[in-house]
Amino acid sequence: MIPENLIKQIAFIKEIDKIKYIQRKTKLFNSDRNENDAEHSWHLAVMAIVLAEHSNEPIDVLKVVKMVLIHDIVEIDAGDTFIYDTQKNHDNTDEERIAANRIFGLLPKEQANELIEIWEEFEAGITKEAKFARAMDRLEPLLQNTSNNGGTWREFNVSYDKVYNKKKVINEGSTTLWDFAEKLINESVEKGILNKE
Template identity: 75%
Template sequence: MQTDNLLKQVNFIKEIDKLKYIQRKTKLFNSDRNENDAEHSWHLAMMAIVLAEHSNRSIDLLKVLKMVLIHDIVEIDAGDTFIYDTVKNHKNTDEELVAARRIFGMLPKEQAEDLIAIWQEFEEGVTDEAKFARSMDRFEPLLQNVSNNGGTWKEFNVPYQKVYEKKQVIEKGAASIWEYAEQLLNESVNNGILLKNTD
């Protein structure tokens, strides 16, 4: 006989399949195909495992993995907001909190509360785990855009200054990765795939 917990968990598992249909603006490496949120989350989890040694501080890797795997689940309801969107603020946390409560709320109470707390910790970006997780979240699309000859930077005419400002979050979690990322940004300017200004 199935327990009530199992049925709730299976329903949640079915619900999060929708993450595979949420399209991001960024494209896969050296590709014309848009990445979906599930692919993005998987890639961040692998990056966190591989790059953990570069975290500024000692981290609980399992918590980081939970963060990167669940951080975009709210987009099933709230949709993906492009980080460089000039109309909608990327920090649409009120809308996303409603989504978090609905989707994670499908789980048994203790699990739901745990995942909502981890999601909020990621959003706040204060703990060492959240800083590192957010570093991964900003680093992956940077690598994608470089591989795609400017990618979304070119497509949406995003200037260097705005990219730099958004990507600087990487430094809070992984200074050595930020040093490398900064170098990539400067090379992108030199290669003409990222504009220094829009004038």
Template identity: 75%
Template sequence: MIKEDLQKQIEFIKEIDKIKYIRRRTKLFNSDRNENDAEHSWHLALMAMVLSEYADEKIDLCKVIKMVLIHDIVEIDAGDTFIYDENKNHENTAEELKSAKRIFGILPEKQAAEFIELWTEFEDGISNEAKFARSMDRLEPLLQNTSNNGGTWKEFGVKYETVYEKKKAIRNGSKELWEFAENLLSDSVKKGILTK
């Protein structure tokens, strides 16, 4: 007979497969194909591993990786809100919290509580780990859009000031990566792929 906890964990694993179908607006590097949430989360985990030396504060890298791997699972129910959407707030945490409780609630109670706590910590963006994880989350699409000749910025007419405002969260986790990002934004304006 299968243990009850194992059954719940397998059900969770099946449920989160749906994240592979959540399409983001941002396209893959040098591509016209939209990224999905699973690809995004995997990429952030590797970025965190590679770039962790640039964190301003001491971080628990394993915790950062957990955060970036689970932070968008809530979009299975809540959907992906485009960061530059002018009609819907990107920080729709009430809707996402409901999703987090349902999806993570599939797990055994102790694991569910841990995942909800990690997800909430990421959303709050206060701990050193959350700040760095959120830096990765903002840096990746910046790199993608610069590789795609403006990508979603051009497609949706997003201006420099708006991009700058959204991307400055990078500086909360890494001043060095923020300096790099600022330079990319300036270069993007010079190249005409981002307009003021």
């Protein structure tokens, strides 16, 4: 007889395969192909492992990895909201909360509760792990856009001020990575791939 927990876990595993189909606006490094949410989450997880030494505080790296791997699963139902969207707020939405309860709710109760708590912690951005995870989430597309001659910044006519204000959250997780990111932003202005109006 197959354990009930396993049946629920397999249902969840099948459901989250859909994250591979959620297209982001940002393109892969040096590419014109859009990244999907699964690629984004995997990349953030590796970044968290590799860059953990630059966190402002000692962190539980496994917890950060869990955060970045699951943070966009809600987009299976809620869709991806472009960080520079002018019509819809990028902050946590009711749609995302409903999605989190449905998707994580496929799991056995204890696992579902753990992942919902981790997702909520990431969204709140208050703990040292959440701050570092959010730094990874903001750094990766910055690296992509600078590798793509401005990428989505140019495509959607995003200004320096908007980029700077969205990216400065990196500083909360890592001043070292923020110094690096700020330098890239300023160099992008000098290169003419980011407009400072």
